[in-house]
Every structure is written in C-alpha cells, then in structure tokens.
Amino acid sequence: MEDTFAKAEDLAEHVKEYINNRMDAVKLNTAEKSSKLAATVIASVVVAMFFITFLFFASTALAFVFSRLTGELWLGFLIVGGIYLLLGAVVWVLRERILQLPIMNALLRQLFTDDEDDDDE
Template sequence: MKDQKIVLEEVFEKVENYTRTTFELHKLKFIGKSSSVVSILLLYVTLFIITLFFVSFINIALALLVGKWIGSYYLGFLIVSFFYLLIACLVYIFKDEISNKLQDTILLKILITPDEEEEK
C-alpha cells in the first residue's frame, strides 16, 4: 500500500511539474508574441511619422512649384489640395477592398512569426 502511495505521490508531483512547466512555456510564448507585436507596431509608427514628414515637405514644394508656374502661390496650394481631395474620394469609394486587404496583410504579419515560417 505504501508503494502505491509513493507512486501516486510521484505521479502527482510529475503532473504538478508538467503543469507548472507548461504554464511557464505558454507565458513565455505569449511574452514573445507580445514583444513581436509591439516591436512591429513601433516600427510602423516610426516609419509612418517619417513618411508623413517627407510627404508634407514634398507637398509644400510641389504646391510652391505649381504656384510659381501659375503665377499665384495660393492657387498652387489649392490645386495640390484638390488633387488630394480626389485621392481621398477614391480611397473612400474603394474603402472596403482596401480595408480587407490591409486586415489580411496585418493579421498575417502578426500571426506568422519567423519561427513558424521556418517550421513550414
């Protein structure tokens, strides 16, 4: 009877160790995924801000150039503004297709890590 009790205690101890180890493994995987998501988000936010500055300066230069050609700087800014209004209207018209494409791309980028790509 004592042998069965000792064996049972060993089994419970192994199950407890297994459970604790499995929990730690899942916790570490979650931390790894979270850090991956945060680093991707920070990268894209940084790239977005840099691109925003670049596009802003290019637009100012383009508006000044068009204004110089026309002879009136405010008309140059107005023409560039209407160009972006046209682009905004096109994006609004095709927003569902664009949204679906972006969601698919972002989800694939987040859910597939380099480790999983190597396993395939």
C-alpha cells in the first residue's frame, strides 16, 4: 500500500515538473518571438525613416522642377501636393488589400513560424 502511495507521489512530482518545464518553454518561446517581432518593427521603422527623408527631398526637387516648367513656385508645390493627394486617395480606397492584409499576414507569419526550420540550418 505504501509502495502505491510512493509511486503516486512520485508521479505527481513528475507531473508538476513536467508542467513547470512546459511553462518555462512557453515563456522562452514567447520571449523569443516577441524579441524577433520587436527587432523587425524597429528595423522597419528605421528603414521607413530613411525612405521618408528621401521622399521629402525628392518631392521638394520635383516641386522645383514643376515650378520651372510652370514659371510659378507655388504651382510646382501645388502639383506635387495634388500628386500626394491622389496617391493618398488610392491608398485609402485600397487600404485593406495593400496595407492591412499584408501587415497582418507578415505579423502572423513571424509569430507562428515553426522554429524547427531554423534549427536545421
């Protein structure tokens, strides 16, 4: 009888240890995925900042080109502003297809990829 209780206590101890190990594994996996996601977001923000800076200078240059063609400085900047207004309207109309779905898919892919592929390399 005592042998049965000893085995039951041993089994309970193994179950507790298994649960603790699984919880630690989940915590580590969550931390790893979160850090990868944060690194991707930070890298994307840095690249976006450089792209926005380039876009600002290119837009200014294009405005001056249109100003020379039209003879009026304000008209060149107005044309560039109109181009951005049209692009903004197109992006707004197509926002779900060109922004929301690709971003959601990229985030989900990053969060739910199997790490077994990384271990093979």
